[in-house]
Amino acid sequence: xxxxxxxxxxxxxxxxxxxxxxxxxxxxxxxxxxxxxxxxxxxxxxxxxxxxxxxxxxxxxxxxxxxxxxxxxxxxxxxxxxxxxxxxxxxxxxxxxxxxxxxxxxxxxxxxxxxxxxxxxxxxxxxxxxxxxxxxxxxxxxxxxxxxxxxxxxxxxxxxxxxxxxxxxxxxxxxxxxxxxxxxxxxxxxxxxxxxxxxxxxxxxxxxxxxxxxxxxxxxxxxxxxxxxxxxxxxxxxxxxxxxxxxxxxxxxxxxxxxxxxxxxxxxxxxxxxxxxxxxxxxxxxxxxxxxxxxxxxxxxxxxxxxxxxxxxxxxxxxxxxxxxxxxxxxxxxxxxxxxxxxxxxxxxxxxxxxxxxxxxxxxxxxxxxxxxxxxxxxxxxxxxxxxxxxxxxxxxxxxxxxxxxxxxxxxxxxxxxxxxxxxxxxxxxxxxxxxxxxxxxxxxxxxxxxxxxxxxxxxxxxxxxxxxxxxxxxxxxxxxxxxxxxxxxxxxxxxxxxxxxxxxxxxxxxxxxxxxxxxxxxxxxxxxxx
Amino acid sequence: xxxxxxxxxxxxxxxxxxxxxxxxxxxxxxxxxxxxxxxxxxxxxxxxxxxxxxxxxxxxxxxxxxxxxxxxxxx
Numbered sequence: 136x137x138x139x140x141x142x143x144x145x146x147x148x149x150x151x152x153x154x155x156x157x158x159x160x161x162x163x164x165x166x167x168x169x170x171x172x173x174x175x176x177x178x179x180x181x182x183x184x185x186x187x188x189x190x191x192x193x194x195x196x197x198x199x200x201x202x203x204x205x206x207x208x209x210x211x212x213x214x215x216x217x218x219x220x221x222x223x224x225x226x227x228x229x230x231x232x233x234x235x236x237x238x239x240x241x242x243x244x245x246x247x248x249x250x251x252x253x254x255x256x257x258x259x260x261x262x263x264x265x266x267x268x269x270x271x272x273x274x275x276x277x278x279x280x281x282x283x284x285x286x287x288x289x290x291x292x293x294x295x296x297x298x299x300x301x302x303x304x305x306x307x308x309x310x311x312x313x314x315x316x317x318x319x320x321x322x323x324x325x326x327x328x329x330x331x332x333x334x335x336x337x338x339x340x341x342x343x344x345x346x347x348x349x350x351x352x353x354x355x356x357x358x359x360x361x362x363x364x365x366x367x368x369x370x371x372x373x374x375x376x377x378x379x380x381x382x383x384x385x386x387x388x389x390x391x392x393x394x395x396x397x398x399x400x401x402x403x404x405x406x407x408x409x410x411x412x413x414x415x416x417x418x419x420x421x422x423x424x425x426x427x428x429x430x431x432x433x434x435x436x437x438x439x440x441x442x443x444x445x446x447x448x449x450x451x452x453x454x455x456x457x458x459x460x461x462x463x464x465x466x467x468x469x470x471x472x473x474x475x476x477x478x479x480x481x482x483x484x485x486x487x488x489x490x491x492x493x494x495x496x497x498x499x500x501x502x503x504x505x506x507x508x509x510x511x512x513x514x515x516x517x518x519x520x521x522x523x524x525x526x527x528x529x530x531x532x533x534x535x536x537x538x539x540x541x542x543x544x545x546x547x548x549x550x551x552x553x554x555x556x557x558x559x560x561x562x563x564x565x566x567x568x569x570x571x572x573x574x575x576x577x578x579x580x581x582x583x584x585x586x587x588x589x590x591x592x593x594x595x596x597x598x599x600x601x602x603x604x605x606x607x608x609x610x611x612x613x614x615x616x617x618x619x620x621x622x623x624x625x626x627x628x629x630x631x632x633x634x635x636x637x638x639x640x641x642x643x644x645x646x647x648x649x650x651x652x653x654x655x656x657x658x659x660x661x662x663x664x665x666x
Numbered sequence: 667x668x669x670x671x672x673x674x675x676x677x678x679x680x681x682x683x684x685x686x687x688x689x690x691x692x693x694x695x696x697x698x699x700x701x702x703x704x705x706x707x708x709x710x711x712x713x714x715x716x717x718x719x720x721x722x723x724x725x726x727x728x729x730x731x732x733x734x735x736x737x738x739x740x741x
């Protein structure tokens with residue numbers, strides 16, 4: 136059931152009515168049932184997979200929590216009699232038991248994710264290696280079910296487990312409530328990946344109907360649909376034409392593809408997240424923001440702090456830090472300092488961990504080599520900008536460049552935007568050599584005569600489409616510019632009910648009139664649903 | 667404490683670490699800085715700061731960080 140389908144709208148209206156008609160205490164149960172229905176409607180078989188994740192996470196969480204409770208009670212009880220060494224030994228023994236339990240559950244659940252999503256990628260690589268050695272045998276690909284939203288729910292559940300294992304949150308003792316945290320339908324298929332500590336409070340508490348909060352949620356949903364249906368889905372045919380006809384669409388058209396895809400991806404993903412956060416808001420639940428005007432970032436590191444924030448934060452918190460500060464990495468750092476010197480040696484743990492994180496980020500986005508190269512490309516530019524920092528400082532000093540001046544900030548923003556558009560080409564063409572070739576044509580193969588002859592009229596878009604897209608983009612850009620200091624919805628809300636009604640009424644009419652659909656039209660799936 | 671301030675100044679020399687209490691909240695220290703800092707602390711104080719200790723409360727000021735080092739030294 137897609138967010139953009141009529142059946143989902145019907146499902147949502149029914150849920151809002153039941154949610155606010157029943158007593159507030161039952162709301163979390165209603166949400167759990169709704170989430171189960173939402174998930175089961177896609178395929179009941181998927182429920183087995185998500186059910187196994189919920190059960191194992193629940194059991195391991197309780198056992199870990201019990202261990203902490205028992206340990207604290209024992210130490211408190213024997214405070215006077217235990218020596219410092221005895222306390223240490225007792226804690227160490229408990230920690231070892233907890234580690235076994237934690238790692239078993241973690242490996243089991245990430246194992247399910249790895250097998251369902253990456254088996255065929257592994258087979259294709261093994262076949263490739265066997266071909267290199269002229270082996271006649273070839274492994275057959277397997278037809279595996281990939282449960283809906285498996286990356287998102289596995290990451291979210293394992294994030295909870297890590298937090299419990301660190302004793303930073305208490306384990307949820309009600310299995311229904313934990314199931315709701317994992318299954319919460321608005322964020323199940325495309326994120327954001329919420330942390331238990333952030334989501335749980337508002338997810339389980341009672342929410343009496345509040346017209347203001349409800350309307351704020353509806354406003355956000357309308358804005359999300361506007362982005363998705365009026366902009367993302369309208370530009371989609373042009374993006375598909377440009378990438379599929381890459382043999383003839385080079386030079387100028389590659390640049391055009393970069394710009395069109397930047398618009399499509401932004402409108403699609405942020406639109407989907409607006410719908411998710413809007414639904415949660417209408418239900419009284421607080422989901423953290425996943426984007427902060429990412430295309431206004433001044434460097435690639437900043438971009439990744441503002442784009443898909445929850446995934447970046449997840450990898451930083453649960454992968455980058457644990458890997459970079461673990462004992463073996465600190466030992467590597469010590470050795471590197473001795474061999475390579477202080478300056479380079481101290482960067483070794485940072486860069487090694489960055490490579491690991493981006494390798495996994497790439498594979499998370501897709502089981503293919505183009506995503507691995509995309510991830511490592513991001514990693515390369517992050518490390519390059521770190522290394523070039525002294526050069527930037529020297530240039531700025533030498534040429535008396537004022538960093539706070541608008542022209543320098545504009546240069547930084549445009550530079551970052553071009554870089555990110557170029558890296559996304561690996562996602563578009565899905566073929567590493569083709570991507571490098573096409574990026575090359577932007578430098579040496581500008582067929583101006585062909586561009587003047589064909590123009591932009593052979594991309595599957597009409598004049599009306601272009602007009603709608605230009606106006607839509609101006610609206611998107613203006614909202615982003617105006618939201619620098621204060622959220623646009625807050626600005627509109629302050630202007631009174633009449634203007635508020637007019638703005639969202641006009642947006643709603645725009646979706647009806649200019650949304651990319653009609654009889655027989657199947658609204659396209661959100662890009663991030665595939666993860 | 668002086669040793670710690672020296673390490674911090676090696677990462678960002680332009681910050682007053684005696685008064686600043688929002689090193690994380692204001693984005694002065696990013697993830698790269700934190701890892702470099704932990705590696706330096708490990709060299710200087712021989713304590714291992716693990717990932718679960720990387721929370722804003724422990725890294726927002728030099729004082730809070732020094733208290734964490736003292737706690738870990740005691741353990």
